[in-house]
Amino acid sequence: MSRKLEGRTIIVTGATKGIGQATCVTLAKEGARIVATGRDAGGGRATHHLVERAGGSCIFVTHDVRHEDEWENVFAQAEKQFGAPVGLVNNAGTFFVKPIAETTEADFDSIYEINVEGTFLGVKHAFRSFAKFRTKGAIVNVSSLMGQVGFPNAIAYCATKGAITAMTKTAAVEGAAMSPKVRVNSLHPGVIWTPMITSTFGDDKALSDAFAADTPLKMIGLPEYMADAICFLISDDAAYVTGAELTADGGRGAD
Amino acid sequence: MGQVAIVTGASRGLGFAIAEKFNRAGAQLIMTGLNKERGKAAAARLDKAVFVQADHGSAADWDRVVETATSRFGRIDTLVANAGITHGTPTAEMSLEEFRSLNRVNLKGCFLGLKACVAAMRLHGQGGSIVLMSSIVGKIGIPGLIHYSAAKGGLRLMAKAAALELGPEKIRVNSLHPGMIRTDMTAPFPEAQMAARIPLRKFGEPDDVANAALFLASSRAQFVTGTELVIDGGWLVQ
Numbered sequence: 001m002s003r004k005l006e007g008r009t010i011i012v013t014g015a016t017k018g019i020g021q022a023t024c025v026t027l028a029k030e031g032a033r034i035v036a037t038g039r040d041a042g043g044g045r046a047t048h049h050l051v052e053r054a055g056g057s058c059i060f061v062t063h064d065v066r067h068e069d070e071w072e073n074v075f076a077q078a079e080k081q082f083g084a085p086v087g088l089v090n091n092a093g094t095f096f097v098k099p100i101a102e103t104t105e106a107d108f109d110s111i112y113e114i115n116v117e118g119t120f121l122g123v124k125h126a127f128r129s130f131a132k133f134r135t136k137g138a139i140v141n142v143s144s145l146m147g148q149v150g151f152p153n154a155i156a157y158c159a160t161k162g163a164i165t166a167m168t169k170t171a172a173v174e175g176a177a178m179s180p181k182v183r184v185n186s187l188h189p190g191v192i193w194t195p196m197i198t199s200t201f202g203d204d205k206a207l208s209d210a211f212a213a214d215t216p217l218k219m220i221g222l223p224e225y226m227a228d229a230i231c232f233l234i235s236d237d238a239a240y241v242t243g244a245e246l247t248a249d250g251g252r253g254a255d
Numbered sequence: 256m257g258q259v260a261i262v263t264g265a266s267r268g269l270g271f272a273i274a275e276k277f278n279r280a281g282a283q284l285i286m287t288g289l290n291k292e293r294g295k296a297a298a299a300r301l302d303k304a305v306f307v308q309a310d311h312g313s314a315a316d317w318d319r320v321v322e323t324a325t326s327r328f329g330r331i332d333t334l335v336a337n338a339g340i341t342h343g344t345p346t347a348e349m350s351l352e353e354f355r356s357l358n359r360v361n362l363k364g365c366f367l368g369l370k371a372c373v374a375a376m377r378l379h380g381q382g383g384s385i386v387l388m389s390s391i392v393g394k395i396g397i398p399g400l401i402h403y404s405a406a407k408g409g410l411r412l413m414a415k416a417a418a419l420e421l422g423p424e425k426i427r428v429n430s431l432h433p434g435m436i437r438t439d440m441t442a443p444f445p446e447a448q449m450a451a452r453i454p455l456r457k458f459g460e461p462d463d464v465a466n467a468a469l470f471l472a473s474s475r476a477q478f479v480t481g482t483e484l485v486i487d488g489g490w491l492v493q
Contacts, residue, residue, distance in 0.1 A: 068351055100370050100420060105314050108366055116405050120354055127347040150415025150481055158416035159362065159409040166408020169396030174346055177398065243396060
């Protein structure tokens with residue numbers, strides 16, 4: 001059976017752990033050439049290793065999504081190593097839980113710069129690259145269930161993920177008017193067992209069991225499930241899908 | 256409506272229409288905006304209304320707004336975070352500075368205002384109502400407005416997160432989503448052409464949005480929180 005992403009260059013941000021790392025492996029198994037980016041070179045090496053072990057090709061580029069010159073470098077490296085990218089997974093993000101009264105302006109700025117401005121810069125530079133190389137591109141923005149429904153003590157995170165949900169709509173209509181057409185969709189993970197969750201709430205079985213019990217499908221969310229959803233959205237299987245919100249949350253949002 | 260309300264961006268357009276409506280309903284008002292002359296003139300047209308010049312992206316200015324409200328009127332019951340700016344640029348050509356300057360006011364400014372007003376509402380402990388002015392652009396895309404999408408989509412979820420956190424204190428938080436309303440901001444859009452896409456076949460009036468804001472702010476909406484009230488002539492349902 002032919003692979004869905006054979007020979008296609010795809011950039012994945014926040015690829016040093018969690019959903020980003022799993023996505024790199026899954027896309028590589030479908031034949032994609034992976035440009036993994038992130039701030040942590042050690043995590044980048046681990047991702048590189050996992051992708052190669054899965055039989056794929058990968059480069060890691062050190063990348064802070066807040067810095068526009070680093071975005072330019074990521075695209076330049078991708079073009080040089082593997083050829084013009086056809087896909088971008090805007091996955092990098094940060095998270096904290098704090099009541100409104102304790103959320104400082106600096107807290108708000110820092111989460112906004114990574115989650116919102118980082119996503120904007122990714123879409124901007126992907127659009128530029130797709131236009132330059134006349135690429136039929138696709139972008140997946142990783143929002144959250146918390147970009148669809150509220151969560152107490154998470155006003156800043158919810159604001160940033162709501163921003164990503166809505167930015168995806170405007171990017172989708174702009175991308176649809178490009179030639180060739182560019183698709184842009186958002187993914188909305190529920191509680192996924194990644195370092196983002198374990199570093200905030202704790203890393204023990206009782207907790208993951210509690211999250212699973214609180215989810216209609218009675219499963220804990222794994223990064224691999226998100227990688228499969230991203231693989232669908234970035235591939236031609238989703239050729240008619242743009243501006244959509246794909247929620248992958250075990251049913252939490254429906255409950 | 257024997258209340259004290261803060262309406263931001265109140266010197267013209269939707270903000271002034273909301274201020275006027277609240278004032279007629281008996282509210283004492285703090286009206287804010289960037290332009291001092293226009294704001295003072297607007298406040299002078301109303302009763303028991305004070306204008307405070309403010310940059311809504313500044314926490315210090317928000318402190319001054321809240322202090323003025325509590326020193327002049329003794330309390331705060333309602334915030335309508337309406338102030339906003341917009342201008343269009345395709346995503347591929349938008350500078351980070353343009354993206355950031357809009358979100359500083361439209362997104363962070365609303366967070367700063369909400370935080371300052373919640374602290375003041377907690378002083379009297381009798382709850383309150385906060386209305387965040389989102390837009391249909393918080394729910395659908397419009398080319399050239401990715402920065403505005405970020406702000407308005409951000410406000411949509413900010414309202415829901417705050418509604419959950421503040422519900423036990425009877426502070427209600429909702430978002431308003433106007434479509435095409437006749438204001439200076441929408442003047443560049445051709446109504447004759449665009450109305451064909453709107454089921455009610457016309458742009459709305461600022462008063463339509465003011466009625467919705469008054470409902471959400473008043474006790475008639477006492478069981479309404481975390482919701483989205485869309486005022487768009489039916490645009491989004493198609």
